[in-house]
Amino acid sequence: MSRSVKVVVAGQRLSVRTSAKPGYIRDLASYVNARIDELKGTGRTMSTQSLALLAAMNIADELHQAQASEAALKRRVREKSQRILRYLDREAELIP
Template sequence: MENRAKVSIYGGTYSIQGEAAPEYIERLARFVNERMEGVGRSLSNGTPLQVAILAALNIADEYMQVRDLKVGLTGELEQKTRQLISLLDEGLIGDIFSQFEASRSHPPLP
């Protein structure tokens, strides 16, 4: 189902059509607008195209940093999970072995 949202970004009005909810599209547009306004303030003589390109680069930089962080955290989580599983396995195997040894030294009563 196609949804539509009318949004304002850096002085322009755009009609956006997509699968996402209109509220989400509006949220994305607010984010882009905020970034472009921030770049526009620091680049006072920049054209709208220059502002858009620099804002896109800033957004891409943030995205890549978050993606790299996620990859690192995912790898760390997987490693810690394997370590915990190994410790659990060692503990369980040790318990089972101890129980087995105890049962061999004390046979059940008839």
């Protein structure tokens, strides 16, 4: 079921059409606003558009780092699982 959720991001009122829960969309907007506020705190004067673009770049960087960490974790789990299976196979061969 699609619904419209109203949020404010970087001082702009937005109406987001989504099937996600309204609270989730508000949490996303709060997260983006927090990242923009961090950039405002650097003391540099920037336009709202520049702040939004830099915040988007920072969030994209976080996403890519999280994806790389997830991929590395999956790789380690797969490797350990394979080692455990090889061990169990060797032990099973020893059982008469």
